[in-house]
Amino acid sequence: MLNPLWEPFSRNEFLRNALLASALVAVICAIAGTYVVLRGLSFVGDALAHGVIPGIAIALLLGVPGVVGAALGALVMMGGVSVITSRVRLSSDTAIGLLFVGMLSLGVIITSRSTSFVGDITRILFGELLGVRSVDLAWQFAVFIIVGVIAVVAHRPFVLMSLDDGLARTSGFSVRFFHTLMLIMVAMAVVGSFQLVGTLLVLGLLIAPAATGALLTRRVSTMMLSAAGFGLLSSYLGLLTSYHFDVAAGASIVFTAVYLFVVVAILTIPRRIRGHHELPHQHEHSH
Numbered sequence: 001m002l003n004p005l006w007e008p009f010s011r012n013e014f015l016r017n018a019l020l021a022s023a024l025v026a027v028i029c030a031i032a033g034t035y036v037v038l039r040g041l042s043f044v045g046d047a048l049a050h051g052v053i054p055g056i057a058i059a060l061l062l063g064v065p066g067v068v069g070a071a072l073g074a075l076v077m078m079g080g081v082s083v084i085t086s087r088v089r090l091s092s093d094t095a096i097g098l099l100f101v102g103m104l105s106l107g108v109i110i111t112s113r114s115t116s117f118v119g120d121i122t123r124i125l126f127g128e129l130l131g132v133r134s135v136d137l138a139w140q141f142a143v144f145i146i147v148g149v150i151a152v153v154a155h156r157p158f159v160l161m162s163l164d165d166g167l168a169r170t171s172g173f174s175v176r177f178f179h180t181l182m183l184i185m186v187a188m189a190v191v192g193s194f195q196l197v198g199t200l201l202v203l204g205l206l207i208a209p210a211a212t213g214a215l216l217t218r219r220v221s222t223m224m225l226s227a228a229g230f231g232l233l234s235s236y237l238g239l240l241t242s243y244h245f246d247v248a249a250g251a252s253i254v255f256t257a258v259y260l261f262v263v264v265a266i267l268t269i270p271r272r273i274r275g276h277h278e279l280p281h282q283h284e285h286s287h
Helices: 003-011 013-039 042-051 053-062 066-088 092-112 117-126 134-153 155-163 165-170 175-197 202-216 220-245 249-267 269-286
Strands: none
Touching: 003 013, 003 220, 013 042, 013 134, 013 155, 013 175, 013 202, 013 220, 013 249, 042 053, 042 066, 042 092, 042 175, 042 202, 053 066, 053 092, 053 117, 066 092, 066 175, 117 175, 134 155, 134 175, 155 165, 155 175, 155 220, 165 175, 175 202, 175 249, 202 220, 202 249, 220 249, 249 269
């Protein structure tokens, strides 16, 4: 009776590798996504996910690994945002929006010049989860270590910045430095994940599991663990759906993650309503 739940993985090596790779991506995105949600960097994550496209396209044209181009594209995005906000006196949202549109347009222009990109652009946008190789798993693990180390070392300033930049400054932390470090961590998550789920879907794994965790917990560490749990569950259920219904694996995982968020959001409505009604009483009691 339980065969449909585990047999596909026991009999299919490609599916086992995909599950392992998607599990690593889920944990990486849970770590970075927690701070993306807390600090309100969803637009930045979206811009980075799409801003790497021209870098990947140029790398593929030159015969260089796509991940190298993705890393360079992410650096251009972050550097461009920094220059525009500091020199042109535009808001960061405007700078990100300009670079997002510009980089995405450049990526489309580059890919439209060559017919050989027909298959490559599909992999760039939607990933190739069922074609995972051992070298991809090694790369994912390396990204996991880097992102994990950044999160551990910078945990305190990241948490303070998520509450208020002023708190981080009064505690002796450089907001500019740690904000850049946070962006680097998000960029690493994007660069490390696009090969598997694609640039169009990586934002879903960054946001949905972390947002689901935020509905259930209040501590950052617990939220991160919850996000990892929901990401892992989404990976498993998404791959099962992909196998049994013959649909895209990466998209199935991301859709499952969003679906779980909707379910949890609906189930926690009574608790949020209760909390809203209790607030006036709590304030009155404190006075």
